Amino acid sequence: MTASANSSAAGRAKEARRFFEKQLPGEQPLSFEAADHLYQLASDFLEIEPWNFLEDQDLILQKDPASGEVCYCSILGALGEVFSLQIYIGAESYRLFRRISTGQRITSGEFLGSLLGVSVEFVTAKELTPPDRELLQAFGNRGRRGARAPIFRASRPGYHSWHVTESEARLLIYCLQGTIAFCRNATIRDDPEYWGQEDVFPFVAPNANGTFEIQAVKAPESPRTGPQPVNVDDGLIAEILAKNWPREGSLEADHFFAMAKIGKENERKACLSAAIVCDGVSGFALQADLGMPGEPPEELLVRAILRAIQSAHFMPLEIRVRKQEFGQLLEGLSEKFGFAVHVKKSLAMLDPFKRELLARF
Numbered sequence: 001m002t003a004s005a006n007s008s009a010a011g012r013a014k015e016a017r018r019f020f021e022k023q024l025p026g027e028q029p030l031s032f033e034a035a036d037h038l039y040q041l042a043s044d045f046l047e048i049e050p051w052n053f054l055e056d057q058d059l060i061l062q063k064d065p066a067s068g069e070v071c072y073c074s075i076l077g078a079l080g081e082v083f084s085l086q087i088y089i090g091a092e093s094y095r096l097f098r099r100i101s102t103g104q105r106i107t108s109g110e111f112l113g114s115l116l117g118v119s120v121e122f123v124t125a126k127e128l129t130p131p132d133r134e135l136l137q138a139f140g141n142r143g144r145r146g147a148r149a150p151i152f153r154a155s156r157p158g159y160h161s162w163h164v165t166e167s168e169a170r171l172l173i174y175c176l177q178g179t180i181a182f183c184r185n186a187t188i189r190d191d192p193e194y195w196g197q198e199d200v201f202p203f204v205a206p207n208a209n210g211t212f213e214i215q216a217v218k219a220p221e222s223p224r225t226g227p228q229p230v231n232v233d234d235g236l237i238a239e240i241l242a243k244n245w246p247r248e249g250s251l252e253a254d255h256f257f258a259m260a261k262i263g264k265e266n267e268r269k270a271c272l273s274a275a276i277v278c279d280g281v282s283g284f285a286l287q288a289d290l291g292m293p294g295e296p297p298e299e300l301l302v303r304a305i306l307r308a309i310q311s312a313h314f315m316p317l318e319i320r321v322r323k324q325e326f327g328q329l330l331e332g333l334s335e336k337f338g339f340a341v342h343v344k345k346s347l348a349m350l351d352p353f354k355r356e357l358l359a360r361f
């Protein structure tokens with residue numbers, strides 16, 4: 001076989017090879033080309049060691065060329081524990097970052113339930129999964145003991161982080177390129193103009209000539225919208241009202257995400273999503289519903305409340321919830337059923353049951 005034929009055969013082999021095919025059924029797996037690009041950029045990023053001069057709150061902003069969403073790039077490693085580039089995609093994810101950076105209490109389940117993003121993390125050999133090792137070995141990285149190697153992950157609301165698809169890898173490549181360009185420019189990164197004011201960050205945009213333009217911008221946070229109304233069947237409402245159950249007592253209701261992993265061995269793992277409703281006087285658990293992956297928490301909470309009313313055979317005078325957005329969500333039902341809705345910092349009757357449920361998982 002001639003040299004040109006050998007080269008052609010090697011090219012076809014690379015073109016045909018895909019990564020994470022078994023882990024991404026029904027989705028576009030990672031191509032050899034994208035994986036090669038990711039690995040080279042990750043190696044460059046690790047060589048720079050940007051955590052030596054940047055902290056996780058020193059965000060670098062870029063815009064996803066496909067969706068138009070702003071990407072908020074955070075570099076972790078200053079504390080010497082986790083070394084990664086975490087990219088928060090969109091306004092909701094930025095709000096999540098702000099909650100964390102300002103020290104607001106947030107559980108791991110809430111974090112996973114809200115985060116949309118992609119990341120590269122540098123881990124030791126013992127932290128690599130078999131699919132990670134397969135990718136690294138394809139590019140000559142054997143996972144030497146003590147050395148750190150990159151793993152590429154995507155986060156979707158309601159799911160644990162998982163291997164990147166082709167489109168997620170393309171976004172990660174784009175953000176790595178801009179972040180590396182910023183970090184290599186020592187003059188730019190030391191400019192007091194950046195991070196000197198609240199919500200002001202460097203924004204990195206590519207130029208047509210392959211260079212990058214960097215300017216300080218105010219983080220474009222869009223106004224927060226209230227929870228989307230849940231469509232409840234009018235027939236079901238009429239059916240419940242027709243029972244003419246006594247109007248008495250109260251209910252406590254809540255929705256939460258937890259770290260429990262739901263899914264088969266080689267598929268993306270969903271978080272535990274649960275809505276629970278308790279009697280507001282006795283603490284008796286009336287309803288506990290588990291959500292399907294991707295099901296909006298609002299729909300799950302409303303469904304659990306309606307089922308609790310049906311099983312309790314009374315119409316509550318009051319429903320207590322923990323979050324302001326849940327209070328807004330129930331305004332429509334409040335008008336139709338005639339109960340009051342109150343937002344409380346703690347739910348004395350529901351919280352013990354919630355702790356028990358979490359302990360089981």
